[in-house]
Amino acid sequence: MIEIFVNDQSLHVNEGVLLIEALIQNRIDIPYFCYHEALGMDGNCRMCMVGIEGQKRPQIACDTIVKAGMRVHTTGERIEDVRRRILELELVNHPVDCPICDQAGECKLQDFYMDYGLYDSAVSKGEKVHGAKHVDLGANVMLDQERCVLCARCTRFTCNITKTHELGIIGRGDHARISTMPGRKLSNPYAMNVVDLCPVGALTSKDFRFAQRVWFLSSTPSVCHSCAKGCNIFIDHNAPKYQKERIYRFRPRRNDAVNGHFICDAGRLSYKSLNDHRLTCNNPDAMDRAKALIQAAHNIALLVDANLYCEQLDALVAFAQRIGAQLYCPNQCYYDEGFGDEWLRRPWRAANLAHINTLGITQSTPSEAHDLIISFNHPDLSSLTCKHKIAFSTHEGVEADVVLALRSWAEEAGTLINITA
Amino acid sequence: MRDARIVSRRFELPQSHTLEVARAHGAYTRLSEAFDKTPSELIEIIDQSGLRGKGGGGAGAGEKWKLMLPHDPRPKYLAVNCDESEPGTFKDRQIITKDPHLLIEGIILTCYAIGARAAYIYIRGEYRAHQQILQAAIDEAEAAGLLHVKGAPLLITVHRGAGAYICGEKSALLESMEGKRGHPRLKPKQKECEWYFGNPTLVNNVETIASVPFILYEGAAAYRSFGTEKSPGTLLFALSGHVQRPGVYEAEFGTSMMAYIEHFGGGIRKGKKLKAVIPGGASTAVLTAQEALEACLDYESMQSLYSALGTGGMIVMDEDTDMVLALKNLLEFYRHESCGQCTPCREGTGLADTLLSRVLEGHGNTGDIDKLLELASTMDGQTICVFAPAVAIVIRGFLLKFRSEFEARMHA
Amino acid sequence: MFTFTPQNLQKIEALKSRYPSPNALALPLLWMVQEQEGTISLEAMEAAAPFCDLPPIELYRIATFYTMFKLAPTGRHHIQLCKTLSCALCGKAEILAHLQERLGIGVGEMTPDGRFSLEQVECLGSCGTAPVMQINDVNFENLTPKKIDEILKALS
Numbered sequence: 001m002i003e004i005f006v007n008d009q010s011l012h013v014n015e016g017v018l019l020i021e022a023l024i025q026n027r028i029d030i031p032y033f034c035y036h037e038a039l040g041m042d043g044n045c046r047m048c049m050v051g052i053e054g055q056k057r058p059q060i061a062c063d064t065i066v067k068a069g070m071r072v073h074t075t076g077e078r079i080e081d082v083r084r085r086i087l088e089l090e091l092v093n094h095p096v097d098c099p100i101c102d103q104a105g106e107c108k109l110q111d112f113y114m115d116y117g118l119y120d121s122a123v124s125k126g127e128k129v130h131g132a133k134h135v136d137l138g139a140n141v142m143l144d145q146e147r148c149v150l151c152a153r154c155t156r157f158t159c160n161i162t163k164t165h166e167l168g169i170i171g172r173g174d175h176a177r178i179s180t181m182p183g184r185k186l187s188n189p190y191a192m193n194v195v196d197l198c199p200v201g202a203l204t205s206k207d208f209r210f211a212q213r214v215w216f217l218s219s220t221p222s223v224c225h226s227c228a229k230g231c232n233i234f235i236d237h238n239a240p241k242y243q244k245e246r247i248y249r250f251r252p253r254r255n256d257a258v259n260g261h262f263i264c265d266a267g268r269l270s271y272k273s274l275n276d277h278r279l280t281c282n283n284p285d286a287m288d289r290a291k292a293l294i295q296a297a298h299n300i301a302l303l304v305d306a307n308l309y310c311e312q313l314d315a316l317v318a319f320a321q322r323i324g325a326q327l328y329c330p331n332q333c334y335y336d337e338g339f340g341d342e343w344l345r346r347p348w349r350a351a352n353l354a355h356i357n358t359l360g361i362t363q364s365t366p367s368e369a370h371d372l373i374i375s376f377n378h379p380d381l382s383s384l385t386c387k388h389k390i391a392f393s394t395h396e397g398v399e400a401d402v403v404l405a406l407r408s409w410a411e412e413a414g415t416l417i418n419i420t421a
Numbered sequence: 422m423r424d425a426r427i428v429s430r431r432f433e434l435p436q437s438h439t440l441e442v443a444r445a446h447g448a449y450t451r452l453s454e455a456f457d458k459t460p461s462e463l464i465e466i467i468d469q470s471g472l473r474g475k476g477g478g479g480a481g482a483g484e485k486w487k488l489m490l491p492h493d494p495r496p497k498y499l500a501v502n503c504d505e506s507e508p509g510t511f512k513d514r515q516i517i518t519k520d521p522h523l524l525i526e527g528i529i530l531t532c533y534a535i536g537a538r539a540a541y542i543y544i545r546g547e548y549r550a551h552q553q554i555l556q557a558a559i560d561e562a563e564a565a566g567l568l569h570v571k572g573a574p575l576l577i578t579v580h581r582g583a584g585a586y587i588c589g590e591k592s593a594l595l596e597s598m599e600g601k602r603g604h605p606r607l608k609p610k611q612k613e614c615e616w617y618f619g620n621p622t623l624v625n626n627v628e629t630i631a632s633v634p635f636i637l638y639e640g641a642a643a644y645r646s647f648g649t650e651k652s653p654g655t656l657l658f659a660l661s662g663h664v665q666r667p668g669v670y671e672a673e674f675g676t677s678m679m680a681y682i683e684h685f686g687g688g689i690r691k692g693k694k695l696k697a698v699i700p701g702g703a704s705t706a707v708l709t710a711q712e713a714l715e716a717c718l719d720y721e722s723m724q725s726l727y728s729a730l731g732t733g734g735m736i737v738m739d740e741d742t743d744m745v746l747a748l749k750n751l752l753e754f755y756r757h758e759s760c761g762q763c764t765p766c767r768e769g770t771g772l773a774d775t776l777l778s779r780v781l782e783g784h785g786n787t788g789d790i791d792k793l794l795e796l797a798s799t800m801d802g803q804t805i806c807v808f809a810p811a812v813a814i815v816i817r818g819f820l821l822k823f824r825s826e827f828e829a830r831m832h833a
Numbered sequence: 834m835f836t837f838t839p840q841n842l843q844k845i846e847a848l849k850s851r852y853p854s855p856n857a858l859a860l861p862l863l864w865m866v867q868e869q870e871g872t873i874s875l876e877a878m879e880a881a882a883p884f885c886d887l888p889p890i891e892l893y894r895i896a897t898f899y900t901m902f903k904l905a906p907t908g909r910h911h912i913q914l915c916k917t918l919s920c921a922l923c924g925k926a927e928i929l930a931h932l933q934e935r936l937g938i939g940v941g942e943m944t945p946d947g948r949f950s951l952e953q954v955e956c957l958g959s960c961g962t963a964p965v966m967q968i969n970d971v972n973f974e975n976l977t978p979k980k981i982d983e984i985l986k987a988l989s
Contacts, residue, residue, distance in 0.1 A: 498853075505958050508918050508919065508955075508956040509956075509960050510958065514959075546899070547957050548958065578852075580860070582899070583863070583901040597860065601856075601891070602894055603898065618856075660961065661960035662923065667962070667963070703956075736919055736922070747921075753916075753955075760898075
């Protein structure tokens, strides 16, 4: 650890880190477009200007390594003036139409304008360089070239992270723009991360755009259930007037031990199944009928879904003992070899298989000797034959003697054990 | 005016580009003299000579050569900058077409000194015909068994650019040579050599390398007998614009600008009066006629006039020149050539051009001059390379020195 | 389908040995494509990419960065008139007007028979012999309207 001084405040930071990292980690305001913790520095936006004592000119914090005793200023008339003027140039060819832009509310350009700009923009009067407004890049990603600030985050993502090389900056000078190779599409299982990476409204999700203003959304931290990896996410949800609570999108939530800054597109879009065809209420006599079936049964199988939380599974173990049932979690329905990859996607497509293993629950199909199966949301219930079935389910469409509504994982709190390998 | 032909000595000979003629007039005849010395002795001579890079920046060549650390185990490279895209500059093409063997000899010597066994000449794409002459000379030299460094084979490859001014910037040049867009690289915090695919590399301008044989054979003192203390030697200065005889003429540093224009250029065309001179390629601050009278063609004189020697390519403008149009012309150039990487440059060059367009369309007002000057200061010193600062210099030069012409175009 | 000619394939092999990485072949490959085909098609970029070990998008980015690479067809005689300061000071405007009148086309246009196309370009590095233009790879310097007439006549 070394000591540096930012705005005369002493900070202890790791040796060798970039100044911008030190500032971000210590929650010191610094504007930037091109730097990203997962992508590193690029030095093109020139927004992260700071004053460093002993240096004649303002320096960009993303291209500065911290040095012991370094004295840095992130505020002050001179620095703010430089930032204000660079920001003004950013707006030369950027439409000033935040009210109709889908990024409004989570746009860095808008934020920095509120922080540093607030001028009568003399630059907007001139003829702007026009670009294509609605380019369907593929993979649910829409590009508005005019809103782009050419920070190159998206191109660095496809170049350095996914190494799929779909996106690039083409052209030159103020006619430079983001593009795919004409005739080719953005297509990789992680493509939609570019929407989160884009600091402005240039890349938007076809799935989310214009669905909801972001300031109406509440974000709840959660964990994706799309596979065993356990990528950390935010669930962005809202209850529109006179409607039920709906989930509008999943976004990656940073966890360096699991998923870093990213999630896969399949996981990202898996929110949809939590909104539709939900089972929300029970028949008034459902509980009584279930009770009767349990009491009448001689040999009960209790089927549990590997997406249930540890607490739920533990409770079900106790319940099984109480009613003398045998526990099962047939696992073949969770295995999807084609889904797995070297990065975030695991072939086991359930969130809590590790705990199923720990509990020693049988992972094969129940024997035919059972005269009653009670399923807790197991996806494969329909393929099993049994005299009687009771289904606790989050969704409609389950065939059983008695069907009872279950809350979805997004509506419950609990613990999951992921499989990172 | 004293004859000071070092690089252009063989230019006037018939068939000077051929090996036969070059050899008959001394080319490649003294290589063994240099090979008898150690590489570090040669670098020391270059350092002593005070040779400064002739591509525009004027950095000390010896200092740069010393950054090529002899014990580095990685392969070393020489990249010769023949991108020559600075408006008003057309001197390197004289060397590669009139005495390519002088350049090749310089490359052999330089590679020996820095320990390189491969050299690349990055030539601008537009110089197709000139490239063919250069390539023929390399082929001739190779066939004659001359391409070696003290017996070790030396590979000289001509690498053709494809139309990008910024590739004259040394790190953009290397990016381009690595098969990328010509985006300048972020500058290191300490002094170090350049890197080509991660290997130590020296980048020098054609004329710099072409000066090397004379210095190494005749000695540092002989080179220093030309020019001034801080600007030793000679330069292929060039004249274009409103002069009688535009062209490239070698002269020693320290020569009076007006004497040069009179002596070589035959003065201003059609008996007109001088209005302004851009002294060293478009990116140096324009001088008024009064300043041109005081100016000498060396680094220190230009610095004292708050301009720069640059490439030594003078663009001469007579009394009838419309300075607003002249600036507009240059701003269009910079807008077209900005690589687009950094915000201040990408957007600033475009905005400057747009603002001046508005003035020319009759929609300007006096505030636009200040707007342009403020824009110049935003572009100055905030970017990865010196492209945007150069544009700032150009804008300031024209606006501050010829302000009344701009004001005359404005509506109050 | 684009393929390099056998001569070019040979040239590529020879070039490979001259550089520390095949990536360096990007510009030489695009030049070869252009010399072979006249323009650089997307298909050709896809075909050339493996030779320099780069993804096709990189070649596309390069092709759109360097102004001499032609992604669209030009006339058989592609006239590029220098518009930068020294040429402008020495009568470029007059030359341009004359060219436009003689060819009956504007800047960025092609004659209907496809013989000529006209473009203005930035500094060609021939400021001492301004005004200058390039037709394909050949420089024409110290232009005057009369000289333009002679050049165009010789090309007809």
